[in-house]
Amino acid sequence: MKKLIIVASGQSVLDHKLGENIDQFDIVVRFNGYQHGIGKYDEYAGKKTDIMFCNNTQKSLSHLMNFPDIYHENIKFILKRCGKKGKNNKKIKDIILNHYKKDNIIQYSRIIRGAKRKDTTINIPGCIKNPTLGLMAIFYALGNYGNTHKIYIYGYDRIVKKIKDRKYMKHYYEDTKNSNHKHAVRRETDTIRKLISHDFITKII
Numbered sequence: 001m002k003k004l005i006i007v008a009s010g011q012s013v014l015d016h017k018l019g020e021n022i023d024q025f026d027i028v029v030r031f032n033g034y035q036h037g038i039g040k041y042d043e044y045a046g047k048k049t050d051i052m053f054c055n056n057t058q059k060s061l062s063h064l065m066n067f068p069d070i071y072h073e074n075i076k077f078i079l080k081r082c083g084k085k086g087k088n089n090k091k092i093k094d095i096i097l098n099h100y101k102k103d104n105i106i107q108y109s110r111i112i113r114g115a116k117r118k119d120t121t122i123n124i125p126g127c128i129k130n131p132t133l134g135l136m137a138i139f140y141a142l143g144n145y146g147n148t149h150k151i152y153i154y155g156y157d158r159i160v161k162k163i164k165d166r167k168y169m170k171h172y173y174e175d176t177k178n179s180n181h182k183h184a185v186r187r188e189t190d191t192i193r194k195l196i197s198h199d200f201i202t203k204i205i
Contacts, residue, residue, distance in 0.1 A: 002026040004149040005204070006137050009034060009171040010157030013045050016205060018154070022046030027149065029053070029141060031133050035067040037173035045155075045172065051140075053078045053133040078140065080108035080133065111136050112143040120198050124191060128184045135188045142200060154204040158189045159196070 004027040007013070022028060023046040032054045038047050047070070054063075054077055114123035124131055124139065134156060141151045153159070155172070195201045 002149045003152065004029065004141055004145050005152040005154055006030075006134075006141060007034070007045060008134050008153065008155035008157075009173070010155040011170060011172050012157050012205070013155040013172045014041065017043045018204070019043045019046040022154070023048040025152075027051065027145065029137050031137070032063045033171060034173060035063050035070060038067070038070060041173060049075060051076045051078065051137075053080070053137050053140075055080050055133065074104065076104045076106060078106050078108055078111070078133075078137075080136075108136065111140045113139060115139060115142040115146065115195070115200055117146075117198070117200055122191070122194055122198065122200060125184075125187055128187055128191075130183055132183050132185075132188060135191065138192065138195065138201060142195075146200070151201045152204050153192070153201055156192065156203070158185065159192055159203055 003025045005022060005025040006029040007022060009031055019042050025048075027050045028046065028048045029051040030049050030053070032052065034045065034049075037045055049071060052071070052075060114121060116122075124135065128135075138151070138153065141149075145151065192201075196203050
């Protein structure tokens, strides 16, 4: 069976030099911002990217503008609408379309919110109104590659380091801490742990 890995942005990525191993996966999923670590943290995080999850924000827009040449032509971009009207959505699309195929732009809203394997079904709880890209990437992978690929996750610090407060640890490629109170992080962590315990996904390290 082929292998897919979702490389998150937690500091735990820098605990192990797995870059070469990561780049050997059939499909590598990443998140906007990781571009700042390319060249500096390749031996830890690798640099191959096949699927890119992007928040529809000015910051994500700058990531795409500043690093337009690091992606291959068949990369898929998953775009999340930001705000009621998704004002930045068109700008991001225009930038992507200057380099990549229109069919490779996927709207975040098309991602499933549940996964089934044999007699077990695991859904994103209804109380999670604003799921993180990390959680949606897992369900996207399960929905689109779960039958053909074994799915691994890496760099999810709340799973690795068992963080209990509401603040996120800083991203491995940034010096400042990243905190966000808009997400139901504890419920998300419980959902991911449930997926691991029922063998939907596998945690590396």
